[in-house]
Amino acid sequence: MATDIQDLLAFVAVVNAGGFREGSRASGRSASSLSDAVRRVEARLGVRLLNRTTRSVAPTEAGARLMERIVPALGEVESALDVVNDFRDRPSGTLKLNVPLSAARLVLPSIITPFLNTYPDIRLEVTVEESFVDMLAAGCDAGIRYDERLEQDMIAVPIGPRFQRFATAASPAYLNARGRPEHPRDLLGHACLRGKFPSGAMPLWEYQRNGETVRVDPTGPLIVRIGGGVDLAVQAAIDGLGIVYLFEDWLRPYLDSGVLEPVLEPWWQDFTGPFLYYPGRRYLPSPLRAFVDFIKAGQNNEANSAGSCLLD
Numbered sequence: 001m002a003t004d005i006q007d008l009l010a011f012v013a014v015v016n017a018g019g020f021r022e023g024s025r026a027s028g029r030s031a032s033s034l035s036d037a038v039r040r041v042e043a044r045l046g047v048r049l050l051n052r053t054t055r056s057v058a059p060t061e062a063g064a065r066l067m068e069r070i071v072p073a074l075g076e077v078e079s080a081l082d083v084v085n086d087f088r089d090r091p092s093g094t095l096k097l098n099v100p101l102s103a104a105r106l107v108l109p110s111i112i113t114p115f116l117n118t119y120p121d122i123r124l125e126v127t128v129e130e131s132f133v134d135m136l137a138a139g140c141d142a143g144i145r146y147d148e149r150l151e152q153d154m155i156a157v158p159i160g161p162r163f164q165r166f167a168t169a170a171s172p173a174y175l176n177a178r179g180r181p182e183h184p185r186d187l188l189g190h191a192c193l194r195g196k197f198p199s200g201a202m203p204l205w206e207y208q209r210n211g212e213t214v215r216v217d218p219t220g221p222l223i224v225r226i227g228g229g230v231d232l233a234v235q236a237a238i239d240g241l242g243i244v245y246l247f248e249d250w251l252r253p254y255l256d257s258g259v260l261e262p263v264l265e266p267w268w269q270d271f272t273g274p275f276l277y278y279p280g281r282r283y284l285p286s287p288l289r290a291f292v293d294f295i296k297a298g299q300n301n302e303a304n305s306a307g308s309c310l311l312d
Helices: 005-017 020-027 031-045 061-087 101-106 109-118 172-178 184-189 230-238 248-257 286-311
Strands: 050-052 057-059 093-099 122-128 142-145 154-158 163-170 192-196 205-209 212-216 222-225 243-247 261-263 270-272 275-279
Touching (some): 005 020, 005 031, 005 061, 020 031, 101 248, 109 122, 109 286, 142 286, 154 286, 163 248, 184 205, 184 212, 222 230, 230 243, 230 248
Parallel strands (some): 093 122, 093 142, 192 222
Antiparallel strands (some): 050 057, 154 275, 163 270, 205 212
16 A cells, blocks of 8 residues: 555544544544654645644545545455454454443443453443534444434444433422423423533423423523533532423432422423444444444343243
8 A cells, every 4th residue: 555554544533533632642642643644645645635723623625535435445444354353262452432421321331341341352432422423434333322313324223221211300499489380381481401412403392291292492591511511400400590301310310319309200201212323334343243242132131031020
């Protein structure tokens, strides 16, 4: 190959991370070595691939076109090399997952430790973000998303709880002072703690009861970014600032302890749980194949346990 594959990997790392220092942290290589590698690629190709400023690094049009072609190609090279793992006793390598905060908090904790104990030669890297990203372009092997946000042409495997609910809650002190809503539209007269996606979209609060679906767009004193700011909203609700709308499993410890009180519980809406999704390649990298098999085995065990309970 006219251009060293390690130099190409350096270019991809810098673009994915949005800078040399960020790429250094993600790749484990020094920022200066990444910069030298990108310069070598540009010199060999005879075209500038990155626009560099003191504050940011972004691909040129040529760099963007190269990323479109090189990322899938490098994935195929990794898959081809990974075939060698079939001759090993245990799968090894790195598995990179891209997941939302809800999955990192509510789904993965019960999975990661038993999986890594089962496959000690696998290293797991988890990127937590709420943006709807191109998983492959971000350099990840698989992701966790809900069905409405799954990318096309991907294989989806159920992971975690198959059904979840969004819950509404507030502190008893707040409800004693402001009253307890009896219908979702009553929320329009309350202080509601809202969440906003990185895109700027602010999801409506949705409720359902006896075939009636109600969506409301309440206002309040606090808006947090969905992801890293969610715990701030929960604490604000505990402190009596207003009403919070979040995964029931996330709020359950606070509901059970009594620091938060359920609001409009008969209206809480069920929705389908998350999925592990990944490209439908013929040869999956062995760490990903091991993870998929591990998840499927866990789902089968749960189904068998449920069947046993029914028989009992």
